[in-house]
Amino acid sequence: MRTASQYQMEPVGVGSRPAQENTVLPFLGRQATVRKAGMVFSQDISEQSWERIGSGLRELTNSSAWWLADWLIFGEAAYSCRRYREAIDRTGLDYQTLRNYAWVARRFEYRRRRADLSFAHHAEVARLSPPEQDYWLRKAQQHKWSRNELRRAVRASLAEQLETPDAATARSGERRAGQMAEQAGGDARREKVATLTIELSTGQLDKYAKVAAAHGLPLEKWVTQILDSADRRVS
CATH class of the missing domain: 1.10.8 (Helicase, Ruva Protein; domain 3)
Structure with missing residues (x-):
């Protein structure tokens, strides 16, 4: 197995014609040579040139998907189904992969x-x-x-x-419940600061306390119920 350093140290041009081959991939310049089974790099290639080649190869890979897709679409339209499938078989390319490429290409003119x-x-x-x-x-x-x-x-x-309507409704209900709880909390806080003072004689206080106790309520709650009942009758 050859190491990366062995690839880098192999001189350019051995058994190849760099100037002619690199016209197909101009981003290679004279820093590398492509062959069917790989790429050979110049031993003095700079890091910047190496990065530029990588960017070029990335663009080439991306473009090749579009090229293959458009090639397949053209073949489907131009030739009979049988001749078209035979041509695909002769290329040795994976038919399903090409179909996937073509599907995407048709979605984007x-x-x-x-x-x-x-x-x-x-x-x-x-x-x-x-x-x-x-x-x-x-x-x-x-x-x-x-x-x-x-x-x-x-x-x-x-x-x-x-998102399902039920989930959306539930989330909306949760928000409304939170708002109502917050409002109720505010109302409760406002009720705490409201004070009603009633002046009673000692006899009245004892009398009302006994009535409240008969109803099983503290005097304050019994008075509140009486006031609420009177309010409902007026309303």
Whole structure:
């Protein structure tokens, strides 16, 4: 097995034609050469050049998904079903993977695809309506979300939208109960500061205390009941 250092130390151009091959991948420059089974790097490649190649390969990988999808869509439209399937078989490409690519591509006509977001970003929102797709992709651009960050944001939004009516009603009831409890607490606090003073003679106090005791109530509660009863009769 060859190590990374062995790959880096192999001289460019051995058994290859760098200038000709790198016209296909211009971001390689003369720092690396691509072959069918790998990539060979110059021994004096700088870190900056190495990073630039990585960015280029990322873009190439992203674009290739769109390319394969559009290639499949064109073949489906241009050729008979049998010839089309035979052509797919001859390429050796995985048919189901291509179908998945094509499904996403059909959900985004060319003008709506965002080059600064990956194919995977588009796949995350492909099931949504076009306005929703545009909204979430725009958010992903603005916030520089990764594919996973976009997925979490979309799923959280969908979960909120799909909340059952019963759950929504329960949450609304909880809020109303909390508001009523808070209001009742406020009323109770206001009642505590309201004071009613009644002047009674000693004889009246003893008489009313005995009546209240006969009803099994303290004098204060018995008086309150009498006042409430009088209020209901007046009302």
